[in-house]
Amino acid sequence: MVDFNTCVETKSGNIRTPKCRLSYVYLDNPNPKAKVTSGNNAGKFKYTVSLLIPKSADISLLKKAAEAAAVEEFGAEKFKALVEAGKFNTPFLDAFKASKTEKNPGGDDRMQDFLLIRTDSLTKPGILESNGQAIGDDYSGVYAGRWAFATLNASAYPSIDGGKAGVKFYLGNIQLLDHDERLGGGRPQAEDEFEPVNVAGGGEASTDSVFGESSSGVL
Secondary structure (H helix, E strand, O other), rough: OOOOOEEEOOOOOEEEEOOOEEEEEEEEEEOOEOOOOOOOOOOOOOEEEEEEEEEOEEOHHHHHHHHHHHHHOOOHHHHHHHHHOEEEEOEEEEEEHHHHOOOOOOOOOOOEEEEEEEEEOOOOEEEEEEOOOEEEOOOOOOOOEEEEEEEEEEEEEOOOOOOOEEEEEEEEEEEEEOOOOOOOOOOHHOOHHHHHHHHHHHHOHHOOOOHHHOOOOOO
């Protein structure tokens, strides 16, 4: 029996999230805004997705993994000091607060009951349908708003150029679950933008058949 509300440690050691919603999805192709700026992978672009996890879900395993990564990187005392000084970035964000922007200062009310975890990967994640079959090259069902499981692993990072230290989660793989309302930021469905048009003879449509009269040449 699958528990949709609780994290599970996988055979690989990664942690499978509770049932969550995908957001800001760049899984077919890398995110053009997620360029690695330093290290051996400088210049490469990452695959990214944000995970919206219901606040009612049990994420204790994710929290333990994040703390373990921080303690391993900084030591228990330094980790505690960073947190107390406000110099540590947590990977667990309030989705509603994160939705507030200059263009939308009131935030997105749909995010009220969710936590947000931003994840990325340099390699293309594997994606399965709910029945365990790989999606292949068909990414039409991978969209912002879709429910899914994701596997994650935690990694701590130091302060760089005066910024905060913190912990982040790298993305392993994804299993798609229920369909749901699409969230903003994605391309609309073609079926939502067009209506069927009868074309005489099945050939090329004339301007008469679409606009009702000949085009003036302007529109």
